[in-house]
Amino acid sequence: MYEMLLYFNGGAMMSKIKNITVTIDGKTCHSEFGKTILQIARENDIYIPTMCYLTKVMSIASCRMCVVDVEGVDGMILSCQEPATDGIVISTNTPEIYKQRQSIMKLYDVNHPLECGVCDKSGECDLQNKTLEFDVAQQNFTAKDQNRKVQNWGHVSYDPALCIMCEKCVRVSTEITGDEALQVKFGGYNSTILNVKQDKNYASLGEAAAVCPVGALVDTSFKYTSNAWELTKIPATCSHCSSGCELNYEVKQDSILNSEEKIYRVTNTYEFSSLCGAGRFGYDFENKDVTKDTDEFKKAVEAFKVADTIRFSAVITNEEALILQRLKEKLNYKLICDEAKGYQDFLKAFGEVTGKNLYSANLKTISDSRAIIVLGSKINNDNPMVKYHITMASKHNQSRVAYMHTIEDTEIQNIVTQFIKYEVGSEEGVVALLADRLLKDIELPVKKREFLDSLDIGYLSAESNIGEEELDALAKSLIKKRGFSLIVGEDLYSHPRAKNIAKILGLIETYTDFNILLTPPSTNALGVSLICDLDKEAGNYTIGYNSTGDYILSATGDGNLDMPSFNQQEGTITTIDKRVVVTNVALPYGGYTLNDLANICWLNHEYTIDYTKELPTSKGFSAVEFDLLPNEFSITGKENRGYLLTSIKVVKDTSLDEVEDLPDYDGLVVYRCNSVEQFSQFTSKTTQLKEDNNLVGSPVFATVAKIKDGDRVKFIVNDIEYNRVFKIDTSMKGTIAINPTNDMGLSSTLVSSYRYSKLKLEIQNKNVSS
Amino acid sequence: MSLNKFKDRNVGVQNYTLIEHEAFPQTGGEKFARVLKRTIKGELFVGLWVTMRTMILALFNGEIHTVKYPFEKLPISPRYRAIHDMLRLLESGHYRCIGCGLCEKICIADCIKMDTKYDENQRKEVTEYTINFGRCIFCGYCAEVCPELAIVHGGRYETASQQRASFSIFDDMLTPIDALKEQKEYPGFGAVSPNADDNIKKTPLAY
Incomplete structure (x- = not known):
């Protein structure tokens, strides 16, 4: 059945879209060939009840609630997986179908514990709703009850007695989050869900719990703390990474x-x-118990008078970024944002070749792709949502995924079809090699062809350690495919040769079918890049906003004057999708904001959000009032959140530098990378996200560095001193160790240098843990 | 009954009826005459006699009707709705409340709040429960909605205190554990109906 479905979906993508007309319950509906009956019904606001259907995964077809009658066809049709053909007449609700659905509900209710009173799902439970909808007043059938224990899996708890085996959670864990932790144990009435990776305690299982239609899978931290109807939903946006996912903070x-x-x-x-x-478990990073400290505020104003530099973190709203830019224009401050500076320059150089100020891909194009190349990013750690979309492409479209990086990542083994390892520092050569291969048979302007012809492929191949056969295999896998994405990560933005790398990538974007995604390295790096004119060198007296400085404004409470954290303020951020999205105030905040300071310093806006409509239209923003921006999905899944940036034409400068000799990074190397689901000082502050603040390396690294698992080591990277416990990860290879920075508080934002550094270790004491 | 009556918000055009009454006295003399006429009547002495008779009966026959509150109290109706009682399970002595939150939801004065948590036995545990008696209107909905007959109205009607919070602590409302044997099923609001046995259906479980 799946093959058939894929054939249909694939067919729709490859050939021209064929319009069809179907009649559902007497209503004439126009749609496209390839869509299922259920999809067409939902588009036309016709209700078909479902229990196991989940739009974002492939149809599960375990509940049989969505059956419909098609005229001229014997038996009932599963509307969730049957593509509609032209001219069919469908009825969604006949007495017979109703009886069928009622029987299904009766079977679902067999031995379902009558504990709605204490169940967390009560009030928002699909089983409750449908049981009432189909008028099942008593349990008509019976089976021998089993003793099934509640299982605590860490972030989520599983109660098998409540489970209705709809399999949504399993599908989400395989097709979306890609952790593949959940499996169905088949066994008729004894069927249950198994967590085969319990030891890993994936926080991504929160997504599997979210889709559970009953109270079987729930967040352990939330379990039994409140009834759903007592909570107030605050529609907001996640502030941890650049994906800016939609979420609701539920407060009481x-x-x-x-x-x-x-x-x-x-x-x-x-x-x-x-x-x-x-996003799901890292919500308690608010700046608590802050009051208006007038004395400190006066000191802050004084500091602003003395200062000549403002250093800030890219975890900031567009409006605050605009305030800082305005302050720069009025008072000539230097603006330093280490997280966004490299990205801004990279985006600019990239635009000089493509002629546009933005890249072309977004998350949707990635999940629709048939071939994906990931370059220069430990993507599972850098941006989980990009990884989820790669997983979707891999599982839904059988997409080829080439992962080009210096370190193999076992966590994404299941979706990567080809791992191409290159040497640290050789990124420029890698990009040149890639461009050479992808642009091989494409007509190019003479100068660009000359540039590619002048490349010393042998040298680059040898120094970057990428074999020609590897690129051959990659190019071969692209034949006969459509929809390519190239995902570029943080390693390249901070590379000493970033500008040339960006320009070569610009060639790929311009002359091939590849859509390039330049993953913003921090929450609002894209917004900051577009709004602020960033400087390179700091002056004498620096004000740090969530960053280091002589006078510090901090939303974590580590500074001189407190600022609201992201869940305590309203504003917009610019996401990886080039979308400006809204976030709202979830928790009260009693202190001063950046806008209060700015108002003292000769700007005049009552609220921070008054700046929303003043965001620069010359950079692609729209002049829309904050209160008019929507934050929701339509019933058919259309994303009505904020607005999309418009791509602006920029002046071209397509001159390319020659590829320099590739640098040598022999010996021990440390890679700056936070652990999975850790991004910043804010995620570090939350209580539920686990944090491994260790230097993690392979057994080879340990041998070369002459250290053992559990040794305490000291080292200095970019003038920041780290005291870490060394841990061996046997799944890793080579002499590159991973060092997280998000636990370093304010200095965790000082990330302007190249992500890899040569390492000099100082062993402090041996084996503290053993 | 149609809802039209409630939807008619045009209160200006209602039919008022005037009450007929005597003409009002105009001069001072007329007003004084009316005072005398209303005051001095034969019924005055009938009233005085009733009082005197009761006094004589009380003094000499001991027929007294006054209740010496607070030393004596009159029994109140079992359906009287006063300060709530939280009941315990007779078998285990554990409190009956399961923390479902229905009383919290149904309370029209919004005076009930509860805190619950996930306990070590992986069950829902009530950690804190209060009723704000400054707001409670003693409507009895909470007792009626309670699926476990855990919260009921008791007979404690003396609710004068320096702090109303004195009544609202969960442990104060809960049957004392040593008085568990004296705990009575409450016949008032929320109680099992007298014919409850007749309404019990056989469960469909076949084994």
Whole structure:
């Protein structure tokens, strides 16, 4: 059945779209060939009940609730997986179908524990709703009850007695999050869901719990703390990475003895969008118990008078970025944003070749791709949502995924079809080799062809350690495919030769079918890049906004003057999708904001969001009032969130530099990379996200460095001193160790240098843990 | 009954009926005459006699009707709705409340709050439960909605205190564990109906 479905979907993509007309319940519906009956019905606002259907995964077809009658066809048709053909007449609700559906509900209710009173799902439970909808007032059938224990899997708990085996969670874990932790144990009435990777305690299982239609899978931290109807939903946007996923913070008073509001859980529109573990469990990073400290505020104003530089983190709203830019224009501050500077330059150089100020891909184009190349990013750690979309492409389109990096990542082994390892520092050569291969048979302007012809392929291949046969295999896998994506990561933005790398990538974007995605390295790196004119060198007196400086404004409470954290302020951020999305105030904040300071310093806006409509239209923003921006998905899954940036034409400068000699990174190397679902000082502050603040390396690294698992080591990278415990990860190879930075507080934002550094270790004491 | 009556918000055109009454006295003399006429009547002495008779009966026959509150109290109706009681399970002594939150939801004065948590036995545990008696209107909905007959109205009607919070602590409302044997099923709001046995259906479980 799947093959047939794929054939149909594939057919729709490859050939021209064929329009069809079907009649559903007497209503004439126009649609495209390849869509299922259920999809067409939903588009036309016709209700067909489902229990196991989940829009974002392939149809599961385990519940049989969605059956419909097609005229002239014997028996009932599963509308969730049957593509409609032209001219069919469908009825979605006949007495016979109703009886059928009622029987299904009766069977679902067999031995379902009558514990709605204490069940967390009560009030938003699909089983409750459908049981009432189909008027099942008593349990008509019976089976021998089994003793099934509640299982605590860490982030989520599983109650097999409540499970209705719809398999949504399994599909999400395989097709979306890609952790593949959940499996179905088949056995008729004894069927159950198994967590085969319990030891890993994936936070991404939160997404599997979100789609559970009953109370079988729930977040352990939320379990039994509140009824769903007591919580107030605050529609917002996740602030941890550049994907800017839609979410709702659900708040209620902390407890009877403490009437302050608290976030109880995070939910999302799971039908159409997803949320990684950091978004779901990393919500308690608010700046608590802040009051207006007038003395400190005066000091802050004084500091602004003395200062000549503002250094800030890219975890900032567009509006705040605009305030800083305005301050720069009025008072000539230097603006330093280490997280976004490299990205801004990279984007600019890239645009000089493509002629546009933005890249072309987005998350949707990735999940629709048939071939994906990931270059220069440990993507599972850098941006989980990009990884989820690669997983979707891999599982839904059998997409080829080539992962080009210096370190093999075992966590994404299941979706990567080809791993191409290159040497640290050789990124420029790698990009040149890639461009040479992808542009081989394409007509190019003479100068560009000359540039490619002048490449010393033998030298580049030898130094970057990429064999020609590897690129041959890659190119071969692209034949007869459509829809290519090239995902570019943080390693390249901070590379000393970033500008030339960006320009070569620009060639690929311009002359091939590849859509390039320049993954923004931090939450609003794209917004900051577009709004602010960033400087390279700091001056004498620096004000740090969530970053280091002589006077510090901090939303984590580590600085001189407190600032609101992301869940305590409203504003917009610019996401990887080039979309400006809205976030709202979930928790109260009693202190001063950047806007208060700016108003003292000769700017005049009552609220921060008054700047929303002033975001620069010359960079692609729209002049829309904050309050008019939507933040929702339509019933058919259309993303009505904020607005999309418009791509602006920029002046071309297509001159390319020659590829320089590739640098040598022999010996021990450290790679700056946070652990999975850790991004910044804010995720570091949350209580539920696990944090491994260790230097992690392979057994080979340990041998070369002459250290053992558990040794405490000291080293200096970019003038920051790290004291870490060394841990061996046997799945790793080579002499590159991974060092997280997000636990370093304010200095975790100082990431302007190349992600790899040569390492000099100082062993402090041996084997502290053993 | 149609809802039209409630939807008619045009209160200006209602039919008022005037009450007929005597003409009002105009001069001072007329007003004084009316005072005298209303005050001095034969019924005055009938009233005085009733009082005197009761006094004589009380003094000499001991027929007294006054209740010496607070030393004595009159029994109140079992359906009287006063300060709530939280009941315990007779078998285990554990409190009956399962923390479902229905009372919290149904409360029209919004005065019930509860805190619950996931306990070590992987069950829902009520950690805190309060009723704000400054807001409670003693409507009885909470007792009626309770699926476990855990919250009921008790007979404690003396609700004067320096702090109303004195009544609202979960442990104060809960049957004392040593008085468990005296705990009575409450016949009032939320109680099992007298013919409850007749309404019990056989469960469909076949084994």
